[in-house]
Every structure is written in C-alpha cells, then in structure tokens.
Amino acid sequence: xxxxxxxxxxxxxxxxxxxxxxxxxxxxxxxxxxxxxxxxxxxxxxxxxxxxxxxxxxxxxxxxxxxxxxxxxxxxxxxxxxxxxxxxxxxxxxxxxxxxxxxxxxxxxxxxxxxxxxxxxxxxxxxxxxxxxxxxxxxxxxxxxxxxxxxxxxxxxxxxxxxxxxxxxxxxxxxxxxx
Numbered sequence: 001x002x003x004x005x006x007x008x009x010x011x012x013x014x015x016x017x018x019x020x021x022x023x024x025x026x027x028x029x030x031x032x033x034x035x036x037x038x039x040x041x042x043x044x045x046x047x048x049x050x051x052x053x054x055x056x057x058x059x060x061x062x063x064x065x066x067x068x069x070x071x072x073x074x075x076x077x078x079x080x081x082x083x084x085x086x087x088x089x090x091x092x093x094x095x096x097x098x099x100x101x102x103x104x105x106x107x108x109x110x111x112x113x114x115x116x117x118x119x120x121x122x123x124x125x126x127x128x129x130x131x132x133x134x135x136x137x138x139x140x141x142x143x144x145x146x147x148x149x150x151x152x153x154x155x156x157x158x159x160x161x162x163x164x165x166x167x168x169x170x171x172x173x174x175x176x177x178x179x
Contacts, residue, residue, distance in 0.1 A: 054084035
C-alpha cells in the first residue's frame with residue numbers, strides 16, 4: 001500500500017500542493033503534520049510510521065518534509081529498509097524500490113558521511129586555531145580569582161564550606177572545584 005506524509009511548517013501554510021502530489025502518486029492514506037521540522041513531536045508522522053508494514057511504500061513530496069536533518073533522515077530510512085518498507089520522494093525522484101533509487105540513496109548516505117567528516121575536521125581546526133590565539137575553551141568559571149581567594153581566606157578562618165558556597169551563590173561542588 002502507498003502511504004503519504006505531508007508537513008507544513010506553520011499553521012498559516014497550506015499543504016494542498018503536497019496533498020495533491022501524494023494523491024496523484026497513488027497514496028491510499030495521507031498523514032499531515034503542521035509543525036516545524038525541528039519539532040520533535042510530529043504526531044501524524046508517528047502514526048504514519050506505526051501504520052507502515054512490510055511491502056508498503058512511504059511517499060513524501062520532498063525529503064525535507066520528512067526529516068529534521070540528514071542524519072535523522074538516514075536513520076529513519078534505514079529503519080524503514082529493515083522493516084521492508086520502500087521509500088519514495090517525488091521531488092528528488094528517489095525510489096528505494098528500484099535499483100537506481102537504492103543507489104541514489106546510498107550516494108546520499110555517503111555524501112552525508114563525508115559532510116559529517118568535513119564538519120568534524122573544520123571544528124577541530126577551528127578549535128586549534130582559537131587555542132593558539134589564546135581563547136579559553138569551555139564554560140566561563142562561576143567564580144573569579146578574587147572570589148576564590150576570598151573563599152580560601154574564609155575557610156582558613158574556620159568558616160564552613162556550605163556557608164562560603166551559599167555566600168558566593170554557588171553549589172558546594174562548584175566551590176570545591178574552584179579551590
């Protein structure tokens with residue numbers, strides 16, 4: 001059975017173009033969400049994925065309507081493949097029921113892996129350059145050097161760690177790390 005999924009990002013947008021294309025592609029049932037792609041909760045997508053069975057085909061108008069990111073999309077399509085469900089994107093002409101479509105999807109996966117590797121390399125190079133310029137990585141310390149010195153002085157005078165931490169508006173653990 002052919003099952004369609006459509007998504008528009010806001011309530012103001014109209015899914016009619018997607019719905020018409022999915023009906024023309026032969027979808028017996030179409031699920032529609034009105035939510036941004038970054039929204040984790042897409043109830044109609046969850047229903048759609050639950051309904052899909054072996055030998056069904058999930059059809060979308062465009063790849064970006066289905067996944068929030070390429071990584072999510074690849075994970076979702078790998079799951080569908082494991083369940084024996086085919087996938088078809090009308091706009092990008094990807095159809096995993098055909099050898100050409102499967103090859104195309106594998107190329108998309110390879111490109112996604114390449115992109116992740118390049119991002120990791122650029123991130124490492126950027127961090128190394130920032131450290132070389134003297135940029136300190138990580139979170140800013142909650143306590144300044146003066147506050148740490150003051151805390152040491154108070155503790156040296158017999159003040160309890162809990163009391164000193166409270167007076168500095170930090171947790172006891174943060175105080176211990178700073179000391």
